[in-house]
Amino acid sequence: MERDEATSRNRANLREQLQDLRGRSGLSMQQLRLRTGLSRTTLSQALNHGPKQPSWATVAAIAKAFGAGPKVLDELHDLWKGTQPPQPPSVVSVDRTGADVHQQFIADVGPQALEVHRAVLAAPDPGGYPFLTPYMPRRHDDEIRKHLAPTLSGGESVLVMLTGDSATGKTRALFEALADLAPHRRLLRPSGASDLLQLLLRALFDPGTVLWLNEAQRFFYGHDAEQAAAELRQRLVTTAGLMAVGTLWTDPYWEELTRPGRTGDPHGQVRGLLDCSAARRVMVPDHFSDAELTRWHAMAQAAEVDGDRRLVDALRAGAADGLVVQHLSGGPALLAAYQSGPGSHFSHVEHAVVTAALEARHLGHRSPLSAGLLADAAAGALHPRRRPSDEAWADGVLKALSTGERDDGRRTDIRHTLTAMHRPLTRFGDEALYEPADYLVQHVRPQHKDRPGTLSLWHALLAHTRDADDLVELATTARDHGYLTQAVRLWHKAVLVGHPTCAHALAELLDDDKDPEARGSVWAARHTPLHDPDGVRLLVEVLAETGRHTAMTALMRRMPENHVDCDDAESVAHLLIRLRAAGQDVAAARLAARAAKVGDATDAGSSVDLLETLRTLGLDEAYHVIAGRTACEADTSDMAFTPALLAELNAHSPTDANVLAFRAATSIDIGDTTDVWLLLDALREEGLHEAITVLLCRQPEQHVDLHDPEAVAWLVNVLDQLDQTEAVHTLFDRGATTISDISDPDAVSLLLRTLLAHQRDAEFTALATRAAEETDISDPALLAELIEFLHQLDMETEITTLLDRDVASRTNVHDPESVGQLLTLLDEMGMDEAVALLAHRVASDTDVTDPDGAVWLLESLEEIGQVEAAQQVLSRIPSRDVDEAPVTAPVGPWGFDLDGTPAGRWTWDTLGLS
Numbered sequence: 062m063e064r065d066e067a068t069s070r071n072r073a074n075l076r077e078q079l080q081d082l083r084g085r086s087g088l089s090m091q092q093l094r095l096r097t098g099l100s101r102t103t104l105s106q107a108l109n110h111g112p113k114q115p116s117w118a119t120v121a122a123i124a125k126a127f128g129a130g131p132k133v134l135d136e137l138h139d140l141w142k143g144t145q146p147p148q149p150p151s152v153v154s155v156d157r158t159g160a161d162v163h164q165q166f167i168a169d170v171g172p173q174a175l176e177v178h179r180a181v182l183a184a185p186d187p188g189g190y191p192f193l194t195p196y197m198p199r200r201h202d203d204e205i206r207k208h209l210a211p212t213l214s215g216g217e218s219v220l221v222m223l224t225g226d227s228a229t230g231k232t233r234a235l236f237e238a239l240a241d242l243a244p245h246r247r248l249l250r251p252s253g254a255s256d257l258l259q260l261l262l263r264a265l266f267d268p269g270t271v272l273w274l275n276e277a278q279r280f281f282y283g284h285d286a287e288q289a290a291a292e293l294r295q296r297l298v299t300t301a302g303l304m305a306v307g308t309l310w311t312d313p314y315w316e317e318l319t320r321p322g323r324t325g326d327p328h329g330q331v332r333g334l335l336d337c338s339a340a341r342r343v344m345v346p347d348h349f350s351d352a353e354l355t356r357w358h359a360m361a362q363a364a365e366v367d368g369d370r371r372l373v374d375a376l377r378a379g380a381a382d383g384l385v386v387q388h389l390s391g392g393p394a395l396l397a398a399y400q401s402g403p404g405s406h407f408s409h410v411e412h413a414v415v416t417a418a419l420e421a422r423h424l425g426h427r428s429p430l431s432a433g434l435l436a437d438a439a440a441g442a443l444h445p446r447r448r449p450s451d452e453a454w455a456d457g458v459l460k461a462l463s464t465g466e467r468d469d470g471r472r473t474d475i476r477h478t479l480t481a482m483h484r485p486l487t488r489f490g491d492e493a494l495y496e497p498a499d500y501l502v503q504h505v506r507p508q509h510k511d512r513p514g515t516l517s518l519w520h521a522l523l524a525h526t527r528d529a530d531d532l533v534e535l536a537t538t539a540r541d542h543g544y545l546t547q548a549v550r551l552w553h554k555a556v557l558v559g560h561p562t563c564a565h566a567l568a569e570l571l572d573d574d575k576d577p578e579a580r581g582s583v584w585a586a587r588h589t590p591l592h593d594p595d596g597v598r599l600l601v602e603v604l605a606e607t608g609r610h611t612a613m614t615a616l617m618r619r620m621p622e623n624h625v626d627c628d629d630a631e632s633v634a635h636l637l638i639r640l641r642a643a644g645q646d647v648a649a650a651r652l653a654a655r656a657a658k659v660g661d662a663t664d665a666g667s668s669v670d671l672l673e674t675l676r677t678l679g680l681d682e683a684y685h686v687i688a689g690r691t692a693c694e695a696d697t698s699d700m701a702f703t704p705a706l707l708a709e710l711n712a713h714s715p716t717d718a719n720v721l722a723f724r725a726a727t728s729i730d731i732g733d734t735t736d737v738w739l740l741l742d743a744l745r746e747e748g749l750h751e752a753i754t755v756l757l758c759r760q761p762e763q764h765v766d767l768h769d770p771e772a773v774a775w776l777v778n779v780l781d782q783l784d785q786t787e788a789v790h791t792l793f794d795r796g797a798t799t800i801s802d803i804s805d806p807d808a809v810s811l812l813l814r815t816l817l818a819h820q821r822d823a824e825f826t827a828l829a830t831r832a833a834e835e836t837d838i839s840d841p842a843l844l845a846e847l848i849e850f851l852h853q854l855d856m857e858t859e860i861t862t863l864l865d866r867d868v869a870s871r872t873n874v875h876d877p878e879s880v881g882q883l884l885t886l887l888d889e890m891g892m893d894e895a896v897a898l899l900a901h902r903v904a905s906d907t908d909v910t911d912p913d914g915a916v917w918l919l920e921s922l923e924e925i926g927q928v929e930a931a932q933q934v935l936s937r938i939p940s941r942d943v944d945e946a947p948v949t950a951p952v953g954p955w956g957f958d959l960d961g962t963p964a965g966r967w968t969w970d971t972l973g974l975s
Contacts (some may be wrong), residue, residue: 071143074121079108082127085572093126104628115141115625119262159494165273168244174248176275177233180371180389181478181496192627194371195360196237198574199230199353200873201345203676203724204839205238209304209343213242215268218296218303218339222277225345226310227499228392231308232275234345239271239306246271246304250822252485253876254280266296266303274448276499278314279485282427283530287330294330297339310503311344317899326882327562337408344414344875348383350906357385391479398475399501399900407481413439414458415481417518418497425534426515426522429485429494432459434525459495513538516959519547524550529560538567545956546569546967549581553974565600568612574954581969582612587618590625594632598639605643617645622652627660628968634674641678646971650680657686662694668700672709686713692717695724700736704743711747722752729756734765734772741779753783762788767800770828771808774815793821803828804837806847833862841872842879845886852890860890862893874907881921888925904933 107115180194212219223231247270251257257280309315318328361372379385403412417438437454461467462482465474474480507513536551552567565586572580604613633656640649669692675684710718744753780788803809809832816825874880887896909915922931955964
């Protein structure tokens with residue numbers, strides 16, 4: 062505890078020194094960003110009090126930007142060293158690759174090092190095969206190459222993220238694509254979010270490298286994840302030629318990370334990364350189509366002739382369930398071995414360790430697991446006579462489970478290949494950590510959903526978990542299942558290790574019965590970190606709504622308005638509203654004045670939120686300060702929010718609106734078609750004629766890029782409304798219809814409509830012909846809209862050309878609603894042959910796991926008379942167990958003890974927490 066307190070003091074001193082340097086330098090946040098090249102998130106984390114300590118590279122860059130000399134840098138370095146957590150008493154060196162991972166070329170990195178699953182051997186079999194089996198490219202392989210090719214040619218940066226179930230071939234697909242397309246690029250392989258952040262801050266990710274993010278949940282959850290995601294997004298959208306690739310399970314990771322609306326928005330930056338303009342999602346199906354099975358069969362027979370039986374063995378094993386690729390890696394066999402229970406494939410002790418790892422993951426512990434946690438959890442779950450007597454028993458068991466080899470020579474893995482546990486990549490010298498096999502995590506569900514986790518597991522999680530995010534997830538699980546005292550203890554620990562937004566959950570659980578003297582709420586108010594405005598806001602809200610006046614007083618005495626990070630203007634705006642609602646007018650006024658003076662005014666979107674809030678709350682002085690700053694400092698290249706900022710300023714501070722409009726008109730990239738039309742349209746809406754004149758004098762029609770047909774169409778429409786007829790003709794005369802990228806059917810349709818409206822008949826016909834021959838036909842919904850548009854204009858020749866490209870065989874049939882739309886349209890047009898072929902593919906290949914989508918597809922098939930295909934789809938829809946949701950006893954006011962029995966009366970004071 063003393064060591065933790067010293068570390069906290071050093072962190073506080075370090076940030077105070079940096080803030081002092083900032084005050085002396087007089088640099089604004091925007092100037093600091095320009096001097097350091099660091100993102101707003103990284104700078105904010107370094108300069109404000111919080112749980113995440115900055116790297117020395119970040120501290121040094123900031124200090125040098127402030128003008129610090131060698132002596133000051135030495136002092137800062139001593140302070141920074143004091144912020145580092147103590148080395149664990151027991152560490153195991155892990156040699157990640159035997160070489161510097163930042164210098165390896167893709168051609169020099171083997172598939173095993175990149176975590177491509179080894180194919181299991183057909184038993185009995187002498188082995189001796191190469192690591193990789195022959196590879197069969199599928200539709201998603203084409204998508205990967207399509208997304209990577211432009212970047213390899215120096216085009217826009219890209220993040221290709223493959224999603225799907227475990228062991229479906231995601232990692233192998235990325236390996237094959239990179240080995241083929243970019244063998245001589247350097248490969249960056251961070252081990253986790255912190256390692257990724259350091260790579261980015263040290264500028265190691267450049268156009269000559271590929272960033273490898275396999276099992277990307279390692280980088281998108283936990284400590285440093287949000288900051289790393291923000292840095293990566295900034296690099297991708299501002300620098301050309303960067304290439305990043307990764308994999309994620311669809312359920313739960315992709316769905317959870319991209320879902321907005323959770324309290325505090327814990328994955329906001331990760332979601333922003335996965336949704337940004339550089340991101341490309343590629344979905345990998347979990348089973349083969351009929352055509353793919355035929356191809357696999359031929360490839361397997363050829364391999365068997367050469368003596369390799371692995372492909373044939375996987376095909377036979379997957380005959381019943383269709384999971385051929387999964388059987389190739391041994392996933393179903395490993396699952397069967399685990400489900401056979403203790404004392405069969407795995408010993409009782411081994412089975413208990415694997416079970417503890419799986420249950421910990423299901424309860425919310427996403428980080429790799431320590432040996433101590435697994436040992437304590439497993440030992441407590443075992444019958445006393447089966448508990449090992451050797452104190453170091455866990456080392457041998459974990460070695461057997463992660464390498465496959467027991468000390469007596471027997472094996473725990475599946476045919477010398479797939480292990481139940483593995484050790485993830487870690488830095489040299491780090492403590493040995495373990496993770497259960499992905500296939501088991503995804504397919505082994507908790508045995509007791511109403512009462513998950515054993516008593517020993519919960520105790521081990523509380524004792525050994527150190528990651529703040531894991532603690533919060535575990536506490537939430539405990540609360541949801543009625544383990545209320547365990548939730549309190551976990552949230553208490555999360556606050557202590559610096560989680561910025563969980564104190565409100567602790568205070569909310571501690572009602573008047575559980576905290577009659579309000580000591581727990583006061584403790585939360587006194588210990589919650591104050592740097593995060595969302596965390597302060599949530600706690601203020603709970604304390605105000607529950608009438609915890611003593612705790613509110615304790616919180617406000619710490620003057621959070623002087624400590625919260627003012628660079629997140631949107632969060633500051635929400636906090637201002639909550640403070641005012643709680644009657645904390647003085648604090649709200651101080652925060653408003655401080656935010657207006659020192660907050661980051663470069664983010665147009667957040668600035669709009671703050672300005673609207675200041676105006677609504679009547680904080681006029683702060684409003685005009687921030688209005689003047691945003692007019693001069695806002696990033697005018699951000700056209701997603703600059704129009705909204707112009708509208709706000711023009712309505713309430715017209716002088717500042719004119720300043721911002723002039724800056725935008727003179728600084729906008731005149732070649733960016735989308736930004737030009739968005740700005741012109743915003744200026745037109747606000748009647749900012751001087752800025753319009755300035756922008757039009759730059760002759761955007763002569764300079765804008767013509768490759769995006771949708772942007773060209775919108776620009777034509779805006780120029781039309783501004784009576785810029787000559788500019789419109791100039792655009793068309795530059796050959797927009799011949800230069801445009803027509804891969805997007807939706808964008809092509811918009812440009813075609815624009816040409817039609819302007820009576821550019823020759824260009825219209827030429828573009829329609831090109832679209833029929835070249836546009837992307839993979840999206841059935843967009844394709845249907847284009848066909849319908851052409852049909853309305855009686856362009857049957859172009860439709861025939863389009864359908865002759867084998868649309869029925871090549872369009873993506875994964876989404877049931879989209880493909881149902883295309884089927885209906887083709888049927889209405891009398892395209893019987895195309896309908897029959899497409900319906901045949903749909904019957905076997907379309908994803909029917911979503912009930913609503915499956916119903917939509919069934920209705921579409923039945924309406925067009927494809928009864929046989931509808932019946933096949935119906936047979937593939939997974940049955941839902943109506944009794945799956947457990948019937949649990951209602952949670953009483955005191956919850957349950959960890960053994961599942963109703964808990965007796967308890968209070969914060971009886972828990973002994975302080």
